[in-house]
Amino acid sequence: MAYGVRDWTALKVEVERRVAGAPVAPEGLAEELAQAFGLGKLTEPARPVVFTAMGRCWGITTDRGRWLAVTVYDWITNEQAELGARLREAATAAGVAAPIAVRSPEGQLVSHVRGESWRVHEWLDVGPSPVLPVSAALARRVGAALGTLHGLARPSGEPIHGYLTARRSDAEWEQLLGRARSAHKPWAERLDTLLPMFRELGALELRVPDELMVCHRNLVPTHVRQGRDGQLVVMEWDFADSLTPESGRSCTWSRSRSRSPGG
Secondary structure (H helix, E strand, O other): OOOOOOOHHHHHHHHHHHHHOOOOOOOOHHHHHHHHHOOOOEOOOOEEEEEEOOEEEEEEEEOOEEEEEEEEOOOOOHHHHHHHHHHHHHHHHOOOEOOOEOOOOOOOOOEEEOOEEEEEEEOOOOOOOOOOOOOHHHHHHHHHHHHHHHHHOOEOOOOOOHHHHOOOOHHHHHHHHHHHHHOOOOOHHHHHHHHHHHHHHHOOOOOOOOOOEEEOOEOOHHHEEEOHHHOEEEOOOOOOEEEOHHHHOOOOHHHHHHOOOEO
């Protein structure tokens, strides 16, 4: 089955187990988020939705509607979020489905609550993240979305983000290798074999062309959902930034397990 269990009985048992052990939002957090983003008065407790690499996401219901509150990395500033918002607006105008971002009363996309950076979106009924390997039909929809995004061809005067241009030092590679061995990762020895090649590649001069365009950079399974009638919904836009047109044509779907931004 698509949810990784053998039958409906097993699925029911798993759902009940997860509901019984569902996380509870820290006291007052939902109220502070509602105030920070001007969402209105809470009408029921916050609900845990999903846990991502950036943190826990909460469903919030107020007298004004339903919302999804998500934590984001510290480097996703309001300026970075604005870049993604502009790409999202152009993409939705071209037919790509995406949630609607909420701004704070001050007009900010990112607000700081309890020492963390938060975003809020209007609630959108969607399914779970796709389970790999995905169906051919879903892969076609992802390819179509990527083609639409690339076809926007929005020029960028910003440099390529340090996420993609930063290079690890020898000490950092050795530290990673040590951590992999300590964790008994099956790829540790393969990494050790490849380190000389990585060092040679790191010594090459980085040449960035003048022509750059704004790309999504992280179109991966965890950042899309299936909406009504199989519609593909792209949920995450905050990784948007500059890439070369050639790099922008490369879909990160097949590389999603590496968790590296691109595409």
